Amino acid sequence: MSKKSNTTEKQIEKEALFGTLPVLKKERKYGFIDALLVLSGYCIATWSYTQGSYLATLVGFKQLLIGAFLAALFMLLVYQLPVILSVRYGIDIWIWLRSVFGRKGVNVLTIAIIIVNFPWYAVCCELFADSMENLLALFGVSLFPGGHLLLSLSCVVLGTIIAYRGIGSITWTTRILVPLLLLVGVVVVIVGFSSASISDIMNYVPQVEEGTDMTINYVLSIEANFAFVITLVGGMAEIPRLSKSEKGGYYAGVFGQGIAGSFFVVVGAVMAIAMQKVTGTMSDDPTLMMATLATPILGLSSLLLVAFANVGTQAVGSYIYGVMLKTTFPKTSYRILILVLGAYVGILCVWGKIIEYFGSFLTIGALVYAPLAALLFVDFFLIRKMKIDLKSAFNLKGHTSYEYTKGFNIVGAICFVLGFGFSLLIYDPIKSVIHIKWLFMLTPTGASFLFTGILYYLLNQIPGIRRYMRKDTSVAYDSKPFDRYKVPPRQNLFLTPIIWLLCKLSLKPYGLKIDKVNMEGIKPPFLVLGSHHSFYDFYVSPLALKPYRANYISELEGFEYYGEWIYRQVGCLGTRKFINDRALLVNIKKVIERGDIMVIYPEARYANVGTNSKLDMSVAKLAKHLKVPVVVLNMKGNYLLSPIWNLKPRKGARLHATLECVLTAEDTQKKDLNEVYDILSKKLTYDEYQYQRESGIIIDDDFRAEGLEKPLYRCMCCKKEFSMKTEGATIKCTNCGATFEMDTHGTLIRKDKEGSVYVPDWYEWERKELEGEIDDGKYSLDTKVRVEALPNAVNFINCGEGHLVHNMNGFDLTYKDHRSHEMITLHFNPASTKSIHTEYNYRDKFGECVTLSTLDDTLFLYPIEEGFSATKIQFATEYLAEKAAKK
Amino acid sequence: MEKKDLEGELERRIDEVSNNSDIPRMGKKDFIIAAIFALVCLAGVILGGIFL
Structure with a gap:
């Protein structure tokens, strides 16, 4: 050239x-x-x-x-x-x-x-x-x-x-x-x-x-x-x-x-x-x-x-x-x-x-x-x-x-x-x-x-x-907060039979049985309190409440995933977890006043190991405040079907649900708050592994223990944290070599020695260990996190790298706010955070995470460094809140 | 300019224009004026078809 x-x-x-x-x-x-x-x-x-x-x-x-x-x-x-x-x-x-x-x-x-x-x-x-x-x-x-x-x-x-x-x-x-x-x-x-x-x-x-x-x-x-x-x-x-x-x-x-x-x-x-x-x-x-x-x-x-x-x-x-x-x-x-x-x-x-x-x-x-x-x-x-x-x-x-x-x-x-x-x-x-x-x-x-x-x-x-x-939401996003006060519509009448049909088809392989106790003469309006195991709860609930339609409380991320319009047509009320949302109370009251059923899953989080979380006293207060019958929907098998630590359905799972009117409208007024609380707590208690054993449910899927290291993050033998690894049906400590195999009834059988462990026992043991650390003043988390904000039903906003500190004084989260575009630090004191939402593999994005919420944002925090365990943070949050409440 | 230099230059420029808030922007009033102008033109086109 x-x-x-x-x-x-x-x-x-x-x-x-x-x-x-x-x-x-x-x-x-x-x-x-x-x-x-x-x-x-x-x-x-x-x-x-x-x-x-x-x-x-x-x-x-x-x-x-x-x-x-x-x-x-x-x-x-x-x-x-x-x-x-x-x-x-x-x-x-x-x-x-x-x-x-x-x-x-x-x-x-x-x-x-x-x-x-x-x-x-x-x-x-x-x-x-x-x-x-x-x-x-x-x-x-x-x-x-x-x-x-x-x-x-x-x-x-x-x-x-x-x-x-x-x-x-x-x-x-x-x-x-x-x-x-x-x-x-x-x-x-x-x-x-x-x-x-x-x-x-x-x-x-x-x-x-x-x-x-x-x-x-x-x-x-x-x-x-x-x-x-x-x-x-x-x-x-x-x-x-x-x-x-x-x-x-x-x-x-x-x-x-x-x-x-x-x-x-x-x-x-x-x-x-x-x-x-x-x-x-x-x-x-x-x-x-x-x-x-x-x-x-x-x-x-x-x-x-x-x-x-x-x-x-x-x-x-x-x-x-x-x-x-x-x-x-x-x-x-x-x-x-x-x-x-x-x-x-x-x-x-x-x-x-x-x-x-x-x-x-x-x-x-x-x-x-x-x-x-x-x-x-x-x-x-x-x-x-x-x-x-x-x-x-x-x-x-x-x-x-x-x-x-x-x-x-x-x-x-x-x-x-x-x-x-x-x-x-x-x-x-x-x-x-x-x-x-x-x-x-x-x-x-x-x-x-x-x-x-x-x-x-x-x-x-x-x-x-x-x-x-919209993969560009880190720069081109909608920050407008979700309208929490918007009155939720009744569940769309034309959609209701479609919902029943879809739920029925989804649950067909798992032989759902529904028992109704004390439900004669109970007509809307009433309050339903459901146990919360997995997404399958949302399939069981409409079938249990048939022939009535209902309104449901849902985290905003569901609105984002399925779309605000359809979620509202299904009858959902949007909120954020573990915050004092006055707008939600106003809307719950509106639902009851117009004669509908209000369904709440008071645990606000799927069961980590198939056992219930502690019920908050505010639920009993709500039951007394609404002055309508209280119905408990205690579902069984939903966790076994799709546990939060590995959502892949288990083909052997069988579902059962009991819909029981536990308090009449008069009971809610006659009984004192503690009585109401005790009744609700008792009726909302469940243990999925116990249900599995008692019902002889066999879950023999090859992958049945995979993901279990998320809730069971600490070795029960050597006590080392984050050393557990799972593969197929086994969970093994990489530090001491202790190995367990999950049998087809959900019990962990020690492979290298004699013995067995029950998953919820291991989980509660971990909790106690951590509580001991907190009492000894040894607990503290100081880590870099990836922050994603969810302000509305439209988009997640990538807020980049943030810094999370958790100690006896609560949470301090420092990150770049998507509204002011400045680095800010949010403080959450222990008394205001009774628990924290945990996810083990949220939408296959970045692994496990926890969320902290303000009224206008849900902040999803993903680990960037080693040493981040959603379960551990949850245990610490709950214990610190308990300690703060005693003060 | 080498490819690496070009990428550096590009990134520098992107950062600068992203924060370039002092380019006078179209405000709400300007959008309303443009919308009214467009509607007047459309009305003229429709009326021209009917009456001429």
Whole structure:
């Protein structure tokens, strides 16, 4: 490769790489006026005349004016709004489109857009050939067969050569091109208005076939204007990202295209109307008009201007798209890419029908751009709320929010394809056939824009899809706190039988039996207190309460996982664990007062080892306060089926539930608080391993002990912490070698010696050991944690690394608050944290965790360092709270 | 510029523009004006179709 071509390649590489870097504030060049002038230049090209004459074949001049200005401005005002992000961060649209399509998806889109957009340059070449043909005609030379094609191809060749030479040639071409085009425009206006009177032009109506529906023609003209402006979406952010203010960048785009660009469209229409007035034939060729209507000298010079303006436009277009392709295919030579682009335009010229199919080509372009613009709009304003993860958008190492599925965002791609297909359902742009007239009245572009936008928005309301789409919540998140006071609706009447059916099907393999005790004559409203073993509790409860529907209390993370709407329809009340939530009490009372069943799982956490947690006195107080019957739902087998330390279902588990009215409304008032508490405590007691043994339930799954080291974190033999490991049915200490095998009845049998241990006994032994450490003043935790905040039902927010201290004074958590963006320290004293929520492998994210809650945030704390045990923290929290209560 | 340098430059710029709060932003009032402007244009397009 020669030295010169090497330099060009390097310059292009630099342009492709540096052209995408965020532009800093000090590097911004453009105020509103500067940006407007540059964008006006960008929007005018000789094809504006083609658009103008095309519109004049459809509608009268007044309607043409409305379409060219108002329709264009309307579409621009809407679809240009997202450029404010480009201004804010100084980035091009192609960078943040990665959030919509994924890293590789954008590359595919780039190619699609080039295929759709590049025919504009074939229009230029056709116009160049027309100009040269007219020029030769002025000298009495008529073209030989195939001469027109040769001329249009020569425009391709000339433009490609200029682009091939690189940036220097392009800079000079641009400098000459914009004044040339402006000059041509001025000449066309002068010649047009001096050839036909203003009233002739104003009163112009197109000659159409009899029976033509002029409303359809009007809609077609609006569609052409929408399409004309929307096809510039790909380049809409290049100038705004250099603007000094968001408003300036936005309105420069709107007026640059909507006023200056549209003005040249109207000039093209005036020219076409004037030509028809004088010659009886409408023309889209400015050179023909010059040759016909102007003086020979003016005509000749204008012809040359138009001819070379077209070559310049072709060259600049090749360069812009060549750089765009270079960004997509960095290993391919820029010059090869330019040649490919030249070949593509050449093929279109050989086809020779681009002008004939101008309207179709415009609409096809819009079919691609309308969904694209809609996705940008909805993604920016409604999905990401005007924030994106720039590091992921630029593919920085370790930042993969927009990687999606191997680099492709399936949701974005589906919406894009469906949006494209939707407009084809309405209108066939090739055959000009309307399929759905009422939707056609919105214009295919408008309808596709609306359809795609609404579809994308709705899909993003589905929790699973939202999680797929929103991996960027560390920077682009919704901090608005959950509305705890929102009155929970009754369980949806239509949903209730579906819930029963789904619950029944889910539990079918496990032979659920339900006993009802003292339930005769008990009708809503009443309070249900359920034991809490696993997620299967939520399947058993509705079946036990059949034929009544109920409301349930749920942690907010369930709202986030399944979606707020569906959770509310199921009848859930959202809250956070182990906080004093007054709003929850207000809503519980509302549920009871309107005559419904309120289901509460007072342990607020799945059983760690199949035994109940200590009941809080506040539950008895609530029972007395509500003055309604209290029913206990004591479930058995749910823990055995899916224990929290390994959720994989065990096929041998069998379920049993007892629904028992333990206190009538009168009992709650007659009995004192302690009596009520004792009754509830007794009725909510359970031991899953005892139930297993007594019922002869055999659980022989190979993996039956895997995960048990989470609750049994300390070796019972050598007392070493965090040394337990599990595999299959065995749990083993890596320090002393003590090994136990879980038999099929759930008992741990010592393998290396005689003996056996009962899981809940081991667990309670650990608790006592830790309590001893606390009493000796030896307990303290000081560790780094990963913090994720859940403020609402929308998203988890990655708050980065935090610092957790737990000692006799309670918890101190230091982390970067997502609202103030400052490091803060939250203190939770022992008396206020009666227990703590624990998870052993939360959603397969980062392993075990504990949560601390404020009224507006649930903070999920995952370990970063060794020595973090959710069970140990829970034991310490409960004991410190107990000690604090005794003081 | 080497790839490593470019990545450093990119990261530096991202950090700077992410904290670039002094670029004048479109406020609520500006969005309302743009919405009214768009509605006026749309009304003009609809009326133009009906009456002209």
